[in-house]
Amino acid sequence: MRTDDLNFDLPAERIAQHPAEPRDTAKLMLIDRATRRVEHLRVRDLPNLGILGSSDLMVVNDTRVLPASFHGIRTDTGGALRGLFLEQTADGQWLLMLETRGHLKHDETITLHDTHGQPALTLRLTQHLDAGNWLARPETHADPIDTLERIGTMPLPPYIRKARKQAGLPEVESEDAQRYNTVFAEQAGSAAAPTAGLHLTPQLLEQLCIAGLSLATVTLHVGLGTFAPVRTELLEQHALHSERIVVPPETIAALQRTRESSGRILAVGTTSVRTLESLPDPLPADGYTGSTDLYVHPGLDFNFRFTDRLLTNFHLPGSTLLALVASLPGVGIEQLLDWYRTAIDHDYRFYSYGDAMLLL
Known part of the structure; x- marks a missing residue:
């Protein structure tokens, strides 16, 4: 598949320069892959939708962004x-x-x-x-x-720093130290944020847990493997740099319980997906520490073992993140780009500080 097939036109004003405040007021495009139904909501609506149940598991990346x-x-x-x-x-x-x-x-x-x-x-x-x-x-x-x-200072993406500079604003603001980390960031080591997790607040997580949803953590320290651009003509010619991952024993146990109870696994962000899908088979009961260079793209016959649903941001054209989302069952690049065009028409904000989509 040609890398150019992952490109799309995005108006500059759709690129978010600051996050939604509060975090969970970000827009949420809810997509049912089976029916193609699309709803336009807010992240804070998640506990009230009846789509996340008592046997389901949410997996988040608990890496902490360094002032790198x-x-x-x-x-x-x-x-x-x-x-x-x-x-x-x-x-x-x-x-x-x-x-x-x-x-x-x-x-x-x-x-x-x-x-x-x-x-x-x-x-x-x-x-x-x-x-x-x-x-x-x-x-x-x-x-x-x-x-x-x-x-150091927080490693905001170049497109945010550039736009702020053009607007006469500081490229990095003091608030970014808190904004550009998730509320569950614990393990220091990333050069960029796992941005889908930025939308979650302690109150929202508490409401989801009250509704019966379980929460588990993995760690992927975001580096070149996540945000390096694809520079090859064909997607399959690109190779990812490896990134460090840790999956604790408690998360292994939670994954096994969820599968035994026929629950669904909601991965928060593509880094959580890549960590989960890099786990060896059979699952190691004592946890897993290693690295991953897993690269999933359309055309690759890939079996997603632990990603039933995905909460993710709207990604850059021609990126490996976009390629991964397009590879999910029931998606495909043409359908994904059509949903992206819908998001643009409905004034969704894109990229790191932007809004989110939830693929059911």
Whole structure:
């Protein structure tokens, strides 16, 4: 399948620059895949719809977004750069996405600065991977999470930062530290938010639990595998970078109980889908820790074992996220893009801070 087949036209005003307040007032497009019925609701309506029952399970990604965006200076040239921390490798190096004028060189050093412009840490570039991605080694011992908490800012997507800058607003606002994390974010490690979960509030989760819905967590630390663009002509030529995943024993047990009771599993976000569908068979009772480069796209004969329903945002054209949603049974790319056009006509907001759809 051609990657261009995942493209669609989106008016600029449909790209959300700020989230709905409160979170659960975001619009919700409810879609019945079997009947093609579409309803236009709000996320806060979920407990009252009678579609989530006592034997059902909701699975959320509890990763926490790091303030992974930073500024620095090239030691040799004095040139400014902007970086994004993606992960720390097993040998202690940092995987970074770097943007700067000119060409970075192997073995050169960069100095990271805190939010007041003061030097905080020097990194030496050790290996150029692809595009703007580099491995770098700190010249002194530094825990990346602690360092980023001191010097970093929230890694909002470029389209949000650009639009805010054009409007004369700060590219990153202090409120984004809370806005760009879910209310159940616990495990630090992501460079981007699992955005479908941003719509859920403690009150909404409590109401869903009162209605009998069970809640379980998985962890996928969002990195290049989730948001790297597809640059190949054909979808099947693209390869995903791996991302770390953890599924605790309690979630394994919840998945087994749900299947034994004929309940349905609602995955919140494509990262939850990729984590669940990466689990080995049979399920390991003591939990699972590993990595996934699972890439699901139309044309792939893929069996979704643990994704009966999906709550998801409206995704970028030509993205692996769009490809995954289109691959669900009863969807397909033509039907999905038709629903996207309906969302545009009904003034839904798109992308990270945008509205949501629920596929039944």
